[in-house]
Amino acid sequence: MVFIDFPALSALAAASALVTKKCSCCAVPLDAWQRLPTSLELDRFEEIGTLREDPYEEPTFAEYHPHGTRYDSVDAPIAPRYYPANLSQVARCLNCGRHYLRYNEAGGYFTELRIRALRPALLADAA
Numbered sequence: 001m002v003f004i005d006f007p008a009l010s011a012l013a014a015a016s017a018l019v020t021k022k023c024s025c026c027a028v029p030l031d032a033w034q035r036l037p038t039s040l041e042l043d044r045f046e047e048i049g050t051l052r053e054d055p056y057e058e059p060t061f062a063e064y065h066p067h068g069t070r071y072d073s074v075d076a077p078i079a080p081r082y083y084p085a086n087l088s089q090v091a092r093c094l095n096c097g098r099h100y101l102r103y104n105e106a107g108g109y110f111t112e113l114r115i116r117a118l119r120p121a122l123l124a125d126a127a
Contacts, residue, residue: 001050001089002048004048009051009080009118012048012092013118013119015099016119019096019097023095023098025045025093032116033114034116035113035115036112036114044093045091045092045093047089048092051085051087051090051101052088060086077124091115099117100115100116101117
């Protein structure tokens with residue numbers, strides 16, 4: 001899968017923000033990380049790349065919250081070098097062109113697909 005660097009991610013987020021068309025992909029607010037809503041049809045999305053720079057390197061599970069946000073905060077930064085963005089793929093809705101981040105949360109006895117809207121105002125190129 002193609003690695004998406006920060007400038008490319010910023011461009012995708014900006015393009016997504018310009019989409020005003022009503023679509024089933026945004027019928028449920030996806031501003032914060034959440035499990036994939038049952039109303040979303042996975043076959044209506046295409047993966048266009050990954051934020052995981054090196055698939056063989058162990059990713060960090062450290063989160064980036066300089067202003068006291070949390071994982072499930074709608075205003076939490078999207079920092080590609082930090083969890084969970086560093087495990088994410090970028091997917092585009094085939095109906096409207098909006099972009100989303102998706103990753104598979106793997107806990108002790110389960111896996112669950114999580115999703116979040118790609119919003120340009122929240123991008124953080126944090127090292």
